[in-house]
Amino acid sequence: MPKRALVTGACGFTGTHMVEHLKQSGWEVTATDLERQAHAVYYCECGDLHPEYYDDFLKNLGVEFVPADLTKPETLAPLFAGRAYDAVFHVASLYDYFAAWDVLYKVNVEGTRNLAQQALQAGVGRFVHWSTDGVYGEIKNPPGTEKDPFNPPNLYSKSKVEQEKIVWELHQKENFPLTVIRPAPIYGPRHRYGVYHILYALQKMGAGILITWYPKKHTLMFPSVQVTDLVRAALFLAEKNEAAGQAYNVLSNIITQPDLMAFLYEALGVPYVRLPIWWPAYKYCANIGLEVVKKLDLRARAQGLRPKVDVPMVEYITHQYWFSNQKIKDLGFEFRYPDPRQGLWEYIAWCxxxxxxx
Amino acid sequence: MMIWVWDIPVLFVLGIIVARLHAKWLVVKHPDFFVHTGTIIIAVFWLNALVSALGAHPWLGHVHALRPISRWLALFLVLSYPMWFHFGAERTFALLGRRPTQGGFLWPFSVKDRTKPFQSPWKR
Incomplete structure (x- = not known):
């Protein structure tokens, strides 16, 4: 008898990949998400740079779709009525750096509480909760591991920390069968918010500077994960007994920002110049740049517009986000895209x- | 030997103007505009320098200041004309973009995006 899974956020970028991978692995899938009109309430900005809604994709896959709103517990009950899930993949989240705290709290924190309580009552086999490696914030002693303390640098990551508190409390008090995954920035086919912004901005500028830092010990890293690896890791962990009650960073092998940028400039055909720079001078200039971006963000908000680049995305130019994926590798997981350049090459071609x- | 003192700054400015015209309006329909126009401009300036060097300047000689300098320095400066044109053009491309879809290094520093949306090359 095939196993059954519930996937939340199933019409989003990662959700569609999770559903697709489960179907290919022989699972019965119940997919849930907001209905298209309700989705538009949260992502109302027009333009190319907000998450897409892929309900057509689910129809083509032929999975059962039950619309629900995490913020309304009464809409969640039908998801669990008459169905026993071997695993719940809680992918759904308001992933938007531009969103206000009250909206993030309502969707990400209260929504997760509503879902987790229903899942607990229904006795699901495993609850795989999607967090982010952003919960750690800047890493002081790299590489960061799952044991590092939380220090969220922005509202979205803060909402993910609050989410985690809820599910860990349920795990400790009610023996909730929990596994937490903390992915790095995700990319892959159908992705349009996050890593895509980097590619979009580089092509919009049409010229680049490749910065290398001296002394080399200050070289900044860039964590990322190809979506196929992420959903494979989620299913892998859902099926591992040892993963219950554990958290895992999910990311490809780390790459330095100069290596990544050189690759992106060449893959995108963007001409660039190299700029070796002394770290303190760079840090000073980068902080000024960050302040300019914050000012632009405020100006855009005052005009009712969305800035071209969200502030947390620019923090990568000053913050060290260097994480380890050793824990999941030690469990036996093998990445298909251990070098992010391989996955990004395919993604760029797809775009x-x-x-x-x- | 005498050369026109404004040659180099004018070439730099012309590089800026031609680059902007090319990137903003002409690159898609007339992709060779920049090269053709640049070649003509450089040819005109070289011709002007040659006529000046021969001391038979028919139209600018007594209107604009001509400056006596060493023959080798003058030759170097005249040969460097394409570089100054190119220098002005490249700074413009880097700051403002090479195509209507690009905004150059100044693109992130404005709230509104005035560049055109991307299109697959085979749909242009």
């Missing part, structure tokens, strides 16, 4: 085919 990049 170009669709006119998302030139």
């Amino acid at each position: 170009k085919e669709r006119g998302w990049l030139e």
Whole structure:
């Protein structure tokens, strides 16, 4: 008898991949998400840079779709009525750096509490909770591991910390069968918010500077994960007994920012110049740049517009986000895209085919 | 030997203007505009320098200041004309973009995006 899974956020970028991977692995899937009109309430900005809604994709996969709103517990009950889930993959989240705290809290924190309580009562086999490696904030002693303390640098990551507190409390008090995954920035086909912004901005500028820092020990890193690896890791962990009650960072092998940028400039065909720079001078200039971006963010908000780049995305130019994926590797998981350049090459080609990049 | 003192700054400015015209309006329909126009401009300036060097300047000689300098320095400066044109053009491309879809290094520093949306090359 096939196993059954519930996937939340199933019409989003990662959700569609999770559903697809479960179907390919022989699972019965119940997919849930907001209905299209309700989704538009949260992502109302027009333009190319907000998450897409892929309900058509689910129809083509032929999975059962039950619409629900995490913020309304009464809409969650039908998800569990008459169905016993071997695993719940809680992918759904308001992933938007521009969103206000009250909206993030309502969707990400209260929504997760509502879902987790229903899942607990229904006696699900495993609850795989999607967090983020952003919960750690900047890493002082790299590489960061799952034992590092939380220090969220922005409202979205703060909402993920609050989410985690809720599910860990349920795990400790009620023996909730929990596994937490903390992915790095995700990319892959159908992705349009996050890593895509980097590619979009580089092509919009059409010229680049490749910065290398001296002394080299200050070299900044860039964590990322290809979506196929992420959903494979989620299913892998859901099926591992040892993963119950554990958290795992899910990311490809770390890459330095100069290596990544050199690759991106060449893959995108963007001409660039190299700029070796003394770390303190760079840090001073980068902090000024960050302040300018914050000012632009305020100006955009005052005009009722969305800035071209969200402030947390620019924090990568000053913060060290260097995490380890050793824990999940030690459990036996093998990445298909251990080098992010391999996955990004395919993703860039995918974007170009669709006119998302030139 | 005498050369026109404004040649180099004018070439730099012309590089800026031609680059902007090319990137903003002409690159898609007339992709060779920049090269053709640049070649013509450099040819005109070289011709002007040659006529000046021969001391038979028919139209600018007594209107604009001509400056006596060493022959080798003058030759070096005249040969460097394409570089100054290119220098002005490249700074403009870097700051403002090479295509209507690009905004250059100044792109992140404005709230509104005035560049055109991306399109697959085979749909242009």
